[in-house]
Amino acid sequence: MRKDFAPAIPEKLAVRTFGFSSGIWRWVGALALIALAAALPFAISNYHVFELTLAMIYAIAVLGLNILAGYNGQISLGHGGFFAAGAYTAAILMHRYGVPYWATVPPAGLICFGLGVLFGLPALRFEGPYLALVTLAMAVATPQLLKYFDSWTGGQQGINLPKVQPPPGLGIDRDRWFYLVVLVVLLVAMRVAANLLNGRTGRAFVAVRDHPIAAAAMGINAARYKTLAFGTSTLFTGVAGALSAIVISFVAPESFTLFLSLSFLVGSAVGGIATIGGAIVGGLFIEFVPNFASDISDAAPWAIYGLAMLLFMYAMPRGVVGSLGPWLARLTPEDQLAAPKE
Amino acid sequence: MTLILELRRVKAFYGQSEVLQGIDIAVADGGISVLLGANGAGKTTTLRAICGMVRSEGEILFTGQPLERRTTEAIARMGVAHVPEGRGTFTGLTVEENLRLGGYTRADRPLASMDRMYSYFPILADRRRQQAGSLSGGEQQMLAIARALMMGPRLLLLDEPSFGLAPRIVENIFTIIEQIRREESVSVLLVEQNASLALELADQAYLIETGSVVMSGSPKTLADDPQIRRSYLGY
Amino acid sequence: MHQLLQQIFSGLAAGAIYASLALALVMIYRATDLVNFAQGDMAMFSTYVAWMLVNAGTPFWAAFLITLVASFLGGMAIERIIIRPVEKAPVLAAVVVTIGLLLIFNSLAGWIFSYTLQEFPSPFPDRTLFGALMTTRDLGVIGVTLVMLVLLFAFFRFTTTGLAMRAAAQNPQSALLCGIPVGRMLAIGWGLAAAIGATAGIMVAPVLFLDPNMMGGVFLYAFTGALLGGITSPVGAVVGGLIVGVTENLVGTYLIASQLKLTVALVLIILVLVFKPNGLFGTAIVRRV
Numbered sequence: 004m005r006k007d008f009a010p011a012i013p014e015k016l017a018v019r020t021f022g023f024s025s026g027i028w029r030w031v032g033a034l035a036l037i038a039l040a041a042a043l044p045f046a047i048s049n050y051h052v053f054e055l056t057l058a059m060i061y062a063i064a065v066l067g068l069n070i071l072a073g074y075n076g077q078i079s080l081g082h083g084g085f086f087a088a089g090a091y092t093a094a095i096l097m098h099r100y101g102v103p104y105w106a107t108v109p110p111a112g113l114i115c116f117g118l119g120v121l122f123g124l125p126a127l128r129f130e131g132p133y134l135a136l137v138t139l140a141m142a143v144a145t146p147q148l149l150k151y152f153d154s155w156t157g158g159q160q161g162i163n164l165p166k167v168q169p170p171p172g173l174g175i176d177r178d179r180w181f182y183l184v185v186l187v188v189l190l191v192a193m194r195v196a197a198n199l200l201n202g203r204t205g206r207a208f209v210a211v212r213d214h215p216i217a218a219a220a221m222g223i224n225a226a227r228y229k230t231l232a233f234g235t236s237t238l239f240t241g242v243a244g245a246l247s248a249i250v251i252s253f254v255a256p257e258s259f260t261l262f263l264s265l266s267f268l269v270g271s272a273v274g275g276i277a278t279i280g281g282a283i284v285g286g287l288f289i290e291f292v293p294n295f296a297s298d299i300s301d302a303a304p305w306a307i308y309g310l311a312m313l314l315f316m317y318a319m320p321r322g323v324v325g326s327l328g329p330w331l332a333r334l335t336p337e338d339q340l341a342a343p344k345e
Numbered sequence: 346m347t348l349i350l351e352l353r354r355v356k357a358f359y360g361q362s363e364v365l366q367g368i369d370i371a372v373a374d375g376g377i378s379v380l381l382g383a384n385g386a387g388k389t390t391t392l393r394a395i396c397g398m399v400r401s402e403g404e405i406l407f408t409g410q411p412l413e414r415r416t417t418e419a420i421a422r423m424g425v426a427h428v429p430e431g432r433g434t435f436t437g438l439t440v441e442e443n444l445r446l447g448g449y450t451r452a453d454r455p456l457a458s459m460d461r462m463y464s465y466f467p468i469l470a471d472r473r474r475q476q477a478g479s480l481s482g483g484e485q486q487m488l489a490i491a492r493a494l495m496m497g498p499r500l501l502l503l504d505e506p507s508f509g510l511a512p513r514i515v516e517n518i519f520t521i522i523e524q525i526r527r528e529e530s531v532s533v534l535l536v537e538q539n540a541s542l543a544l545e546l547a548d549q550a551y552l553i554e555t556g557s558v559v560m561s562g563s564p565k566t567l568a569d570d571p572q573i574r575r576s577y578l579g580y
Numbered sequence: 581m582h583q584l585l586q587q588i589f590s591g592l593a594a595g596a597i598y599a600s601l602a603l604a605l606v607m608i609y610r611a612t613d614l615v616n617f618a619q620g621d622m623a624m625f626s627t628y629v630a631w632m633l634v635n636a637g638t639p640f641w642a643a644f645l646i647t648l649v650a651s652f653l654g655g656m657a658i659e660r661i662i663i664r665p666v667e668k669a670p671v672l673a674a675v676v677v678t679i680g681l682l683l684i685f686n687s688l689a690g691w692i693f694s695y696t697l698q699e700f701p702s703p704f705p706d707r708t709l710f711g712a713l714m715t716t717r718d719l720g721v722i723g724v725t726l727v728m729l730v731l732l733f734a735f736f737r738f739t740t741t742g743l744a745m746r747a748a749a750q751n752p753q754s755a756l757l758c759g760i761p762v763g764r765m766l767a768i769g770w771g772l773a774a775a776i777g778a779t780a781g782i783m784v785a786p787v788l789f790l791d792p793n794m795m796g797g798v799f800l801y802a803f804t805g806a807l808l809g810g811i812t813s814p815v816g817a818v819v820g821g822l823i824v825g826v827t828e829n830l831v832g833t834y835l836i837a838s839q840l841k842l843t844v845a846l847v848l849i850i851l852v853l854v855f856k857p858n859g860l861f862g863t864a865i866v867r868r869v
Contacts, residue, residue, distance in 0.1 A: 004816075011642070132609070132615055132807060132811050132858075133853060138802075139803070140843070140846040140850060143843065144842075144847075147840055163734060213608070268675075268676070269676050272671075272672045273677075276672055277827075302691045303688055305686065306688050307681075308687075309680035309681065310684060311680075312676050313680045316666055316669070316677050317665045317666065321670060396757065398753070414757075418756045429757065435750055435754060438743075442743055445743060446747050447758055450758070450759035460728065492758070496758065510584065532709070571707050
């Protein structure tokens with residue numbers, strides 16, 4: 004069975020992708036990008052701000068999937084379910100217990116971490132397509148379970164949530180305020196992921212993915228790391244889910260179908276599954292390509308979306324960052340040593 | 346003496362690394378050439394280059410025809426039969442099915458050929474309905490050679506037929522190879538680590554080290570060379 | 581008891597359809613190491629083709645055969661044109677391509693044929709047999725599936741091409757060395773899988789009514805059945821599909837109707853997989869150190 008869906012990526016590459024590493028030009032570049040991203044919402048319309056916010060939220064979710072599927076090799080078709088868990092945790096906290104929006108995110112993340120560990124334990128038994136099935140079952144079950152436990156979830160109707168209030172006196176409206184909030188969360192998430200993945204834990208993840216037997220021989224507890232990868236991954240995706248509930252101000256079962264899980268997987272693949280920066284590409288892809296698709300064709304927009312997937316995979320089978328990353332790495336002399344041997 | 350196979354300045358690459366660095370090898374029509382060398386020298390890569398299984402440069406001529414840009418299955422159809430290292434038997438299929446697959450390219454009378462294979466390797470006749478994976482190492486090697494012969498080839502490429510087999514079985518197999526070469530008028534390119542047996546069989550020998558041919562000539566020339574004796578023949 | 585037998589039998593009929601699609605999935609997995617997420621919607625599209633033929637006046641079985649041939653050719657074309665560029669790429673890229681294909685077929689079907697539910701004729705009369713134990717329709721579905729399985733078995737066991745295809749799936753490199761055009765064998769495999777899928781679609785359409793989303797649930801059950809049987813085992817696919825069909829029916833009748841039926845059935849099967857993580861007939865994924 005082919006296992007080469009995620010080539011081994013040297014540590015530095017993950018960190019390098021968005022400039023969190025040594026080298027003055029890296030810092031300058033990174034800061035410039037961040038400043039650009041922060042200024043952007045003030046130059047565009049409210050609706051576009053909303054779309055970009057969603058794209059960043061999806062990027063966080065895809066980053067979660069990258070940790071599990073890319074770095075640790077456990078392909079999940081069910082991350083939509085964890086996204087939903089995060090969203091509904093935030094929703095229930097806000098709706099039932101009046102918790103302010105910003106305070107719902109950490110509990111959502113923690114609960115999803117717990118769920119991920121809980122799920123990751125039995126998932127240890129399964130590999131490859133079998134794991135795919137188990138996670139697929141979760142994705143399929145999610146909307147049904149959400150409708151079933153309607154006393155908590157509001158059933159089919161969903162839950163309406165109060166809109167975000169920007170802090171008074173700052174003089175910016177709620178869309179732009181929340182955009183900046185999400186931007187900060189995204190940057191923090193990427194930093195945390197980079198630290199994790201470039202340290203011992205990340206190396207253990209990759210070792211368990213590529214050479215589980217050799218890893219065990221070196222004393223790496225595969226079960227522990229696989230479960231940890233699961234929990235960490237779902238933590239990220241759960242946080243993203245919570246943010247999505249807040250920004251949309253509404254949750255309903257129909258938003259969390261199998262299609263969402265498949266979209267995350269597609270986002271991972273398009274960006275580059277064993278990368279950090281690729282998550283951003285993935286988030287942008289998931290959010291914007293369907294919209295472009297309906298602009299191109301009113302009658303069969305999803306066909307265009309599907310076609311876009313095909314074209315991206317033909318052109319860059321390792322994802323945008325996965326394919327361009329090594330090439331970019333070869334350009335800078337300091338990074339020659341770390342470039343992957345293809 | 347015509348050459349049925351000629352390699353001229355052939356290089357081969359795994360990705361970016363150049364594994365064969367310009368080798369010249371030939372097999373006479375009806376003859377046996379042998380490639381000697383240690384592990385990792387490039388012997389297997391040479392055979393793979395001939396069959397188009399690895400990226401290569403240089404000229405590869407089979408009966409005067411260039412093989413360079415052809416697909417592996419086309420090369421097989423031209424009459425080159427390759428018994429790869431590890432034998433490459435279809436372990437999930439029966440002995441008879443393996444032989445039938447060998448005869449895939451020959452629309453004409455595969456059954457007659459199968460009888461001839463069973464006469465060379467009687468043990469296979471006994472096991473014809475058995476799964477190939479359940480055969481012993483020696484039997485699988487015989488099956489692999491038989492399957493290659495079913496193709497009615499003009500050139501037989503053998504990659505380390507002695508690998509992992511007991512000496513008596515190896516002798517048996519080598520005797521059969523010599524018999525086959527005479528009776529089937531097949532030319533052979535043999536890759537071997539077992540130098541002494543191979544040199545007895547061959548009429549042309551090459552020594553490969555780290556991707557280059559460092560010595561070539563008649564088997565006697567190589568066998569008499571003191572360095573070869575020390576390194577490869579053990580005396 | 582009578583109801584139990586009834587439910588088992590109609591579960592077998594549903595299971596026959598899942599078994600067919602599961603077999604298609606296993607064939608493609610064995611040949612290309614890939615789960616084809618588009619298999620269900622390819623089948624749906626084929627069913628629409630049959631529907632158009634029947635609506636234009638073609639007699640049922642003629643339409644059936646024409647659709648099978650067209651699906652076979654279509655499947656081959658898809659492998660050659662759409663899948664081949666990513667065959668040597670990482671598996672995930674190929675998986676995403678099949679997801680894209682799924683969307684394309686689904687969307688095209690909705691656009692060309694609209695999303696309205698359509699009736700699809702059944703070639704079997706609507707009668708019950710043996711004191712309402714089973715319907716002729718169910719029997720017919722099982723019969724057609726059986727015929728198809730026998731033909732496939734004979735093809736793979738007794739024909740040279742079938743043997744070559746088995747060889748190409750097991751050991752592509754050795755197959756090439758035998759002069760077997762492995763690429764063409766793959767294409768034939770996809771063609772056969774598409775034809776099998778078409779059969780499944782045509783058999784199920786009279787019951788589920790034809791719409792672009794008809795095969796979604798069927799695909800899920802088929803995928804589950806294929807894994808239950810062991811993703812590398814054709815026999816397993818058939819057995820798995822049948823088990824899933826019966827389980828689904830029994831769960832729906834005796835345990836819980838409506839929404840959660842799918843979830844419960846999936847959970848039950850996953851429990852089985854916990855004890856046999858490679859499926860009932862599957863071989864463990866052997867890892868070389």
